[in-house]
Amino acid sequence: MFEGLRALVEGLLTTGKEMVSKPVTYQYPEIKKPVPPRFRGRHELKRHANGLEKCIGCSLCAAACPADAIYVLPAANSDQERYSPGERYAARYEINLLRCIFCGFCEEACPTGAIVLEHDYELAYYDRRSAIITKTQLLVAPPQGEQGTPRDMPDPGNLYAAIPPIKGGVEPVNIVEMAQTQV
Ligand code: SF4
Numbered sequence: 001m002f003e004g005l006r007a008l009v010e011g012l013l014t015t016g017k018e019m020v021s022k023p024v025t026y027q028y029p030e031i032k033k034p035v036p037p038r039f040r041g042r043h044e045l046k047r048h049a050n051g052l053e054k055c056i057g058c059s060l061c062a063a064a065c066p067a068d069a070i071y072v073l074p075a076a077n078s079d080q081e082r083y084s085p086g087e088r089y090a091a092r093y094e095i096n097l098l099r100c101i102f103c104g105f106c107e108e109a110c111p112t113g114a115i116v117l118e119h120d121y122e123l124a125y126y127d128r129r130s131a132i133i134t135k136t137q138l139l140v141a142p143p144q145g146e147q148g149t150p151r152d153m154p155d156p157g158n159l160y161a162a163i164p165p166i167k168g169g170v171e172p173v174n175i176v177e178m179a180q181t182q183v
């Protein structure tokens with residue numbers, strides 16, 4: 001009988017303690033649980049500081065993806081219609097989130113730091129088609145005061161024109177001027 005009474009008191013004490021302790025539940029979706037800094041959530045396609053897209057359509061992310069979840073269709077940039085520095089950009093970029101295992105290999109493989117797994121974990125969909133996210137959904141907005149893409153580049157021929165200046169980096173070279181001085 002004494003054992004039973006002790007168990008009852010212990011049980012009541014545990015219940016009482018929980019009644020006065022701080023709740024650990026989050027009132028989701030109004031309050032979202034913070035995630036660790038290295039959490040891998042939904043992907044984003046990043047831009048340079050000057051608003052150009054970092055993605056150059058090289059498809060290395062698609063090649064590295066173990067789940068075959070990424071589709072990239074590259075196309076050529078022109079100085080009249082420029083999306084990214086260099087020759088090519090991603091005309092289409094899609095990720096099938098039903099296949100994705102959030103391993104981060106695409107992020108590791110990307111030579112320009114364009115694709116990044118960010119902190120969005122709200123990935124519920126009503127149909128399978130909505131789980132395929134497109135470039136429009138992935139691409140972040142341009143930095144404040146910067147133009148979006150595509151855009152007309154005023155300095156055709158300058159290979160570095162599209163790349164934001166790098167602190168302490170080499171001076172940009174205008175290949176058109178260089179060719180003219182060598183003639
Ligand atoms: S996180 Fe992994 S599985 Fe998902 S798209 Fe990137 S490489 Fe593929």
Ligand code: SF4
Pocket residue numbers: 054055056057058059060061062072090109110111112113114115
């Ligand atoms: S996200 Fe990176 S790896 Fe993938 S196509 Fe664009 S530049 Fe290449």
